[in-house]
Amino acid sequence: MAVIAYIELSGNKVKKASLETASYAAATAQKLGTEAIGLALGSADASELEALGKYGLSKVVHVNNAQLDNLDSRVQSKVVADQMNALGGKVLVFSHNYTGKALAPRLSARLNAGLVAGAVALPETDGGFVVEKTAFSGKGLAKVSINSDLKVISIGPNSFGVKEVGGSAAVETADAAVEASSVTVKETVKLSDKIPLSEAELVVSAGRGLRGPENWGMVEEMADILGAATACSRAVSDVDWRPHHEHVGQTGLAISPNLYIAIAISGAIQHLAGVSSSKTIVVVNKDPEAPFFKSADYGIVGDAFDVVPKMNAALKKLKG
Amino acid sequence: MKILVCISKVPDTTSKIAFTDNNTKFSEDGVTYIMNPTDEWYALVRGVELKEAHGGSVTVVCVGDSSNDQIIRKSLAIGADDAVRIDAQPDDSYFVAAQIANYAKEQGFDVIITGKETINYNGSVVGGMLAELLDLPYVALVTKMDIAGNEATIEREIEGGKEILSVPTPFVISANKGLAEQRIPNMRGIMAARKKPLNVIPADAGISANTSVVSYSAPPARTACKYVDADNVDELIRLLHEEAKAI
Numbered sequence: 001m002a003v004i005a006y007i008e009l010s011g012n013k014v015k016k017a018s019l020e021t022a023s024y025a026a027a028t029a030q031k032l033g034t035e036a037i038g039l040a041l042g043s044a045d046a047s048e049l050e051a052l053g054k055y056g057l058s059k060v061v062h063v064n065n066a067q068l069d070n071l072d073s074r075v076q077s078k079v080v081a082d083q084m085n086a087l088g089g090k091v092l093v094f095s096h097n098y099t100g101k102a103l104a105p106r107l108s109a110r111l112n113a114g115l116v117a118g119a120v121a122l123p124e125t126d127g128g129f130v131v132e133k134t135a136f137s138g139k140g141l142a143k144v145s146i147n148s149d150l151k152v153i154s155i156g157p158n159s160f161g162v163k164e165v166g167g168s169a170a171v172e173t174a175d176a177a178v179e180a181s182s183v184t185v186k187e188t189v190k191l192s193d194k195i196p197l198s199e200a201e202l203v204v205s206a207g208r209g210l211r212g213p214e215n216w217g218m219v220e221e222m223a224d225i226l227g228a229a230t231a232c233s234r235a236v237s238d239v240d241w242r243p244h245h246e247h248v249g250q251t252g253l254a255i256s257p258n259l260y261i262a263i264a265i266s267g268a269i270q271h272l273a274g275v276s277s278s279k280t281i282v283v284v285n286k287d288p289e290a291p292f293f294k295s296a297d298y299g300i301v302g303d304a305f306d307v308v309p310k311m312n313a314a315l316k317k318l319k320g
Numbered sequence: 321m322k323i324l325v326c327i328s329k330v331p332d333t334t335s336k337i338a339f340t341d342n343n344t345k346f347s348e349d350g351v352t353y354i355m356n357p358t359d360e361w362y363a364l365v366r367g368v369e370l371k372e373a374h375g376g377s378v379t380v381v382c383v384g385d386s387s388n389d390q391i392i393r394k395s396l397a398i399g400a401d402d403a404v405r406i407d408a409q410p411d412d413s414y415f416v417a418a419q420i421a422n423y424a425k426e427q428g429f430d431v432i433i434t435g436k437e438t439i440n441y442n443g444s445v446v447g448g449m450l451a452e453l454l455d456l457p458y459v460a461l462v463t464k465m466d467i468a469g470n471e472a473t474i475e476r477e478i479e480g481g482k483e484i485l486s487v488p489t490p491f492v493i494s495a496n497k498g499l500a501e502q503r504i505p506n507m508r509g510i511m512a513a514r515k516k517p518l519n520v521i522p523a524d525a526g527i528s529a530n531t532s533v534v535s536y537s538a539p540p541a542r543t544a545c546k547y548v549d550a551d552n553v554d555e556l557i558r559l560l561h562e563e564a565k566a567i
Contacts, residue, residue, distance in 0.1 A: 015479070073448065073458045098478050102460040105448030109417060114530035117443040130534055137439045139337040141537045148530040183457050187484040196480030202567065226567060244463065244498045245477055250333055250439055251357050252497065259566035270333050276539060280566040282556070293545050298559060302550030310553040318557055318567070
């Protein structure tokens with residue numbers, strides 16, 4: 001028996017999301033009295049994989065095959081399932097990000113293993129196997145029992161955190177039968193050098209109250225000072241002031257960063273649904289009646305065009 | 321081209337979310353149901369657009385009881401040609417995906433489209449399960465898709481960027497914002513929808529869910545908002561640094 005953490009690779013490096021996956025798998029394994037093993041598919045630096053021991057993995061199995069560098073979920077699913085069986089995996093853990101959303105459901109179906117997608121807590125293992133997840137787009141939580149022998153969990157990014165416990169993982173290479181992929185990657189476009197919104201711990205977001213896309217300079221400046229990602233409300237992405245991938249909310253991306261700064265966003269229920277699990281929420285709005293203040297930890301009633309430049313100046317002072 | 325679009329029924333986006341029966345059930349009190357937004361706006365509309373451009377047909381499939389017929393009729397009014405309702409309670413994602421796979425496996429669909437996730441369970445999983453059960457390629461969170469012959473060019477979001485892929489039919493995708501624009505059904509569509517076939521088929525009794533909801537709860541409440549004066553922004557930054565330890 002073992003808990004298997006799916007390790008994502010990009011350019012021979014371990015992706016940040018996988019440090020949280022490893023931490024979660026290790027804590028789950030400890031609860032079950034077993035070990036946590038990482039599974040990495042594709043090209044990777046050995047030192048990157050060894051370092052996963054810091055997050056509690058006892059070993060990392062590396063299927064070192066460049067054919068697996070691209071994510072064809074159909075091809076990867078078979079390799080992951082074979083390794084689950086070979087390693088005696090009982091629980092398989094993914095991040096509930098773009099990769100996890102492509103792979104976890106396939107593995108669930110392939111292994112007939114019940115899936116909890118978007119988990120926010122460790123499994124409760126007293127007499128069963130129950131995992132809490134977000135539901136109703138952040139307006140509720142559901143405890144879900146997995147009733148099959150094998151289990152798949154994908155964890156909501158930032159909901160568990162990265163936990164360093166020390167140690168180094170033994171890296172074992174494994175051979176695998178890899179089918180030819182029918183999916184061809186024609187082009188990969190990196191949208192910017194900024195932090196991807198889905199992985200960001202700090203997010204600066206703005207709404208229609210900024211009156212036009214030309215006024216986003218101060219928002220981007222704040223993001224730069226903080227090392228934050230930028231986001232926006234649905235109204236803003238609908239009129240193409242900002243790209244669609246920045247839209248957070250019920251029908252956009254749901255995020256749970258450590259800090260969410262909402263500038264000139266009124267806080268409609270659909271927007272709150274996508275951001276309400278953020279750890280700290282700051283709201284800047286000139287309307288004291290804006291509903292967002294009810295869901296905020298800190299609020300400033302004031303005009304964004306006055307407050308935001310002052311915040312940037314204060315942040316610069318803090319960051320030295 | 322044969323296109324299958326999977327739809328499901330969800331509480332309206334403005335619904336107040338509450339629970340009943342000792343927090344084991346979602347309270348339907350005063351809740352109106354709608355077609356899941358990404359199923360309707362992106363998956364269905366893109367399916368209909370492809371049919372309009374290339375010919376073929378769009379079939380809609382839904383797993384549920386007759387309370388789903390209203391959203392199914394709406395999908396027909398938007399432009400689907402026919403609909404199949406698999407008559408069973410959608411117990412969990414696996415159950416739904418396995419029922420749809422069981423129906424779709426003999427139908428020869430070229431393209432199967434789901435919404436990116438439902439707004440009630442937010443799993444983003446039925447499309448991937450369906451693809452696995454049918455042994456098809458699956459591309460999640462697609463923002464653009466065009467088809468020429470048997471080859472689709474697909475754009476999908478990845479962390480911090482996007483990828484442009486080439487995928488041969490048949491395949492499964494989940495539809496994200498950008499794939500299409502919402503269409504409001506017109507009167508002609510609504511009239512035509514009444515005459516389009518809605519076939520109710522029995523569920524496969526050999527399929528069962530492998531998860532179950534034990535209980536629900538409301539998300540933890542936040543403590544009251546701490547207001548800082550607009551002329552004292554330094555104090556906000558101090559609080560974020562020293563109290564919230566967020567920066």
